């Protein structure tokens with residue numbers, strides 16, 4: 001176990017050190033105090049615990065590492081993650097998991113606006129609610145919301161899947177409710193289990209693309 | 225205007241307001257119910273570098289010997305914060321054009337041509353291909369709102385990172401790639417179903433405004449260990465403020481694209497009516513950099529209608545560090561070649577007019593994903609043609625610089641320029657030839 005205290009070293013020194021590691025390692029980061037870009041660009045299977053709140057882009061572009069934030073996370077936590085796992089024990093700000101390609105992001109509390117925006121294949125499980133414009137233009141991957149969703153959920157969504165337990169304030173353009181088939185129930189059950197979040201999968205609803213905006217048609221002008 | 229089918233002697237009079245092009249567009253809109261989408265840049269006449277001339281040396285200035293005395297052309301990009309800035313041999317770079325809008329062979333040819341003369345090329349909205357990485361000595365990796373194919377591996381193997389806020393052809397607009405160009409490979413790289421009309425986002429998904437952008441840049445620098453120069457590309461509109469904010473956000477290099485700048489596919493109404501020309505935008509950018517004391521410290525790359533060495537020299541004289549070319553590079557590869565005129569005609573166009581880049585049927589094999597058409601472009605030959613053209617641009621710029629007595633093209637300055645029209649004088653901020661009058665300066669009128 002290595003410990004780094006961000007009240008004593010800079011984020012640059014921390015990240016430089018983490019980037020040089022190539023093997024399994026347990027890392028403890030103290031006193032993050034809302035610093036930005038903490039533990040971003042990791043490539044090794046590290047086990048990183050951050051003891052406190054982080055600023056923007058924590059664990060950005062993560063590959064293979066497991067990063068746990070023992071606090072709240074600022075904008076863009078795990079943005080563009082490729083693989084590995086990022087877990088926020090508190091709440092997350094805007095654009096959590098934006099454009100993430102792979103891996104698992106778990107937010108135990110609430111996530112703000114644009115959660116899973118432009119998602120490209122990762123799985124996101126939110127224990128609480130998400131803000132407006134979540135899964136905007138989401139292309140692939142899965143967003144599980146155990147609480148409620150804000151306005152314009154899944155606006156202009158492509159092939160990503162949304163599972164929602166609570167209420168949705170409004171659906172975005174071309175986002176529709178879809179049938180929950182056995183394979184979806186299995187996927188959701190699996191995700192909730194992996195995320196360690198206790199919720200009854202059978203009461204979730206599924207949303208996805210109506211695929212009506214996939215081609216330009218002038219008679220759909222009002223939707224564009 | 226001369227009517228080809230109706231000579232002036234017939235007495236028929238064409239409306240200046242409703243000319244044939246306008247009438248045709250109304251008829252087309254009425255028939256199809258959809259706006260016109262096309263490639264290329266603004267086609268209307270705009271104040272441009274042609275409206276400026278150089279004041280060559282004579283009595284009060286010494287020229288350099290044309291074929292003997294050295295006139296340097298090297299450019300360093302990104303030495304503000306990056307530990308590995310780019311060293312270009314010539315002040316001309318290849319602009320970002322996506323794999324998707326361009327064929328794989330075209331991307332390879334661009335890389336080969338640029339590398340042959342020691343300059344950089346740029347990816348585009350659609351990610352980095354192995355072919356272009358392999359054939360580009362210096363490759364700039366675009367970081368766009370869509371983030372298609374964005375990944376840390378490509379970020380690390382790039383030589384610089386270009387955060388795209390906009391393009392001159394469409395400031396405020398996102399990308400567009402129509403279904404006919406979305407092959408399985410293009411779709412896979414973008415994580416999208418094949419064959420659908422695809423519009424990329426116009427806003428970045430995880431930051432809004434310059435304060436956030438500063439933090440985003442910090443993240444990109446952290447991921448790449450502060451090695452790579454970070455460029456910010458803006459389309460020309462409120463350029464003075466955009467450049468000021470780009471510098472404040474921590475850019476190493478600002479890329480400025482004027483409204484003449486080319487595009488792979490955009491609405492015609494957008495191309496022709498949004499943004500300002502390259503000339504005034506360039507002046508504003510240099511003013512912003514100078515006011516911050518950052519001119520030549522944060523480098524400025526300018527694009528949008530660069531065609532020849534005179535344009536290069538004029539852009540540098542106005543204060544740019546380098547220029548960037550898109551449309552001209554495609555023409556050098558073979559776009560609009562008379563060789564394919566018969567095929568252009570079949571598509572309802574002609575050599576010299578072809579702008580249907582969105583269509584994917586390019587007979588020259590450049591703006592297409594059709595494997596048979598793409599195979600028509602030999603990337604080695606295309607690369608040589610581009611290298612030749614880049615050499616000519618450089619030699620022409622050197623010719624002008626020597627005539628003005630400069631031992632480096634960067635020593636060209638606004639004082640070497642005169643304007644031919646009131647508009648260009650006001651926009652470029654140089655006096656009308658034979659006067660010391662710059663509209664709007666020294667007295668306010």
Ligand SMILES: Cc1cc2nc3c(=O)[nH]c(=O)nc-3n(C[C@H](O)[C@H](O)[C@H](O)COP(=O)(O)O)c2cc1C
Pocket residue numbers: 263264265319320321322325326347348349350366388390391392457481484485486487488489527528529530548549550551552581591
């Ligand atoms: C076919 C084509 C595709 C383009 N794709 C992109 C792109 O993906 N990203 C981008 O920032 N600019 C793109 N551009 C704009 C160019 O990067 C550049 O700004 C412009 O072409 C410069 O003007 P010029 O064509 O007059 O030289 C594209 C331009 C063309 C012609």
